[in-house]
Amino acid sequence: MKEKEIIASVRCLRHVYADHTEVRLCGLEFRVHRGERVVVLGANGSGKTTLLNHLVGLLRPLEGGVKLFGYEPNRHFEHLRTKIGVVFQNVDEQIIGPTVWDDIAFMPKNMRLAPSEVEERVKRALNLMGIMHLKDKIPHYLSGGEKKKVALAGALVMEPEILVLDEPFNGLDPRSREEILELLVSVNKRTGSAAVVATHDVDLVSAFAETAYVIADGRIVFRGTPKEVFGQVQVLEKAKLKPPALFRLFQDLAREGLPVTPPLSVGEAKQQLQHLLGTVPGQKGKVAE
C-alpha cells in the first residue's frame, strides 16, 4: 500500500528559552502523515510542548529542522496558520471571544471571510462538537469539558489539515475525557485532518493513536503502534511512564504461562477472558463443558 504524504517533520531540535533552559529533542525523526493520528508520550518537562510549539511556528529552533507542509513554520507562519488548528493546555486563555459563537468566529472573521461563510463555518464547527446549545454562552460560565469543546471548535473552524493538541485531556473528568477522545477520533475520520496529541496519559493512547512517539531524556526514543509502544516496558520506564494497567496485567499473565496477549481495550481483554474461562457470552457464570 502506498504510504501517505508526510506533512510534518521535526529533526534533532535544540531550543534555548529566555531563562536559559535548553531543550534538545534528537533521536528518531518525528513525522506526521496526512490524516494520521499521532500521540507524543513523555513525562512532564520532557519537551512535548516545545516540540508542538516548534511545529506550529511559535518557536524557531536554534538547531535542527522543522517542516510543515514543506515550509519552515516559524518563517511562513501567516501562510500556514489556516492549515493548523491548535488547542493548548489552558483553554481558558485560548477562548478569546465574548461568547462561544464570537470565539469560534474569531479566525474566519479575522481572515476576512464573507459573513455568510463565517456563519456557515461556525455552525458546522458547533454541530461537529455538538455544542450548538452553547453558542450564546459567555466563556467563563462553561464547564471544563465545554471549554475544551469550544476551543476545539475554534481550532476546527478553518478546517485545518493538522490539529495540534497539547494535553487536551488534562483536568477533565473521565466522562468528558472519553467524550473529547471520541470527538477527536470522529473528527479525524470525518474531515481527514491529521492530529498530533501530546500527553503523558498512556491510557488514552490505544483509543486514539495510530502512531505513538516516546520522548525520554531529550530524545525521541521510540516510534510505533500503541501495541508496539506498550510492549517496550524499558523504553516507557526510561520515559518515566508505565503501560496501561490492563496491558500490564495481561503481560504478567502471559509471562506466567497463560495463553493471553496484552490487550489494547477493555473489549479485547473481555474476549480473551471469556475464552480463557470458557464462559458463554450471555450466560453469566455458566462454564462451558
Added chain:
Amino acid sequence: MDLGYIDNLAYNGKSLMHRASTPVKVALVVVVLGVVVTSQEPRELAGVFLVLGTVFWLSGLPWKELFSLLAYPVLFSLAFALSRLEAGFPVFFTVIAKAATAALGLILLVSTTPYIEVFSLLALVLPQILIDALYLTYRSLFILLGQMSSFVTILHLKAGLAPWTLLRNARSIGGVLGVMFLHSLKMSERMYDVMMLRGYGTGVYFRSTPPRLNSEDWFPCAFMVVILMVVWFL
C-alpha cells in the same frame, strides 16, 4: 465582592432593569452623570441618589454587597471634600454626593447589563483597538481572579492570613500580587501566541445585533423622567 459576583448578577438577573435594552440603560446612566457634572445642589444629588437606590431595590440587587463598593469613591472624595471644608458643609456634602451618585449609577449599569452588551454598544462609537484592549483586559482579569482566589485560599491554609495581623497579611498579599504579576505576564504571552495562531489582525468581534428597544424599556425611561423631575423641582 469581586468582578465575578457582579458579572453573575448582570448575566443571571431577571428583573425589569436586567431585561431592558442596553442603550436605554446607558442613557439612564448618562443622564445621571450629566446631573452629577452639572449640579451644585446637594438636594438634587441626594434626590438622584435616592431614585437610583429605588431602582436598585426594585431590581432585586443585593444592597449590602453593592453599596459597599461605594466606600471607594466616598473615601477618595472625602480627602478632596476635607480640603474644601472651609467652603462650608454644603460643598463638602456636594463633593461626596457627586462621587457616590456617579458610582452608584455605574454600579447599577454593570450589575444589570452583561459586559458583552456594554462592549458591543461601545464598539459602535470607540475605535476597535480600544474595544479589544478593554475587552481583553476584562477577560484576563476574570482568568486572574480565579487564580487570585486560589492563592488566597492557599494563604489561609498556610496561615499567611489571620485576623489582627495587618503587617503579616500585607506582606502575604504583597507576595501574592507579585506572583500574580508574573503569572499575568506569562498569561499575556500565551494569549498573544493564541491570538496570532488564530489569525488576529482586524480585531475581536462581537456578534452584536443592532441595539433595539424592547418592551421593558419603560422601566429605565420612567426613572430617567423621575430623575429629570427631581432636578427640575428641587
